[in-house]
Amino acid sequence: MKLSGVMPPITTPFQNGRLALDKLKMNFQKWNKTGLSGYLVLGSNGEAVYLNEKEKIKVVEVSRKSIPKSKIMMVGTGMESTDGTIRFTNQVAKMGADCALVVTPSYFKGSMKPQVLYDHFIAVAESSRIGILIYNVPQFTGINLEPEVVAKLSEHPNIIGIKDSSGNIGQLSEIIHLSKKGFSVFVGSAPVFFPALCVGAVGGILAVANVVPQECVQIQNLFNEGKMNEARTLQAQLTPLAKAVTTKYGIGGLKMAMDLAGYFGGDPRPPLKKPEKEVDEELKRLFLQTKSCQSDQKYIKF
16 A cells, blocks of 8 residues: 555544544544545544553544545554554554554653664564554654654665654655655645645645645645645645644644534543634634635535
């Protein structure tokens, strides 16, 4: 399966603090009608750090049944320990995951030197039944994997790509330049999606794709067709909404936006909260800046 295109790091629905798996199935039914190339299950926006192991397994089970074989199923499997990461990666492999996304361990960040991280990823890759991608998200972990380390890791046949959410286009470009040919580099920050494609990224794993998936897909389609001005314009329309559902309002804002767009967002799991009600108006305004939302207003709960 070719790793490329747009994938949302899917949110995990809750009702009264419990998993709402029927709502997850409903979201998949709608997402599957779009041009998304696949999904990241149990990513940061899936609030994976707030799920216990049984809940994670349930989410993976429902996701596998809901994702057609034609679309990629990537699962976040990174744990703080190497052994724990290997065990969970192979567990989701048995359940049908196509590949795993492994975040940098970070609790003992002072000890997470480049060689320690290199050894961790190599050990996981050596023991994993499926290909793994590195997840670099310094805004959450406080650790940034340097391009030289990523390039060295890319030489391992079972380390097949990276999701870089740093938002640093210079770093992303360097990763692409230094890494082995065929190493799949995804950008994890929607405001720099178009620039990332320009420097060689194969796609984006984007939070805002939970809300306006076809808009994100269209940016890459226009880029692939050489329609740079149109892709750049669409990126400019998307960026304010993308920032609102990530850095400005976080997962609570993302879920609020999903509710507005006709998906089920619901509440995040405490201690996270949804933004104040008046944020609805701002999100509605941002929707109207995008072409896909203007053509799909019947889905927006104004």
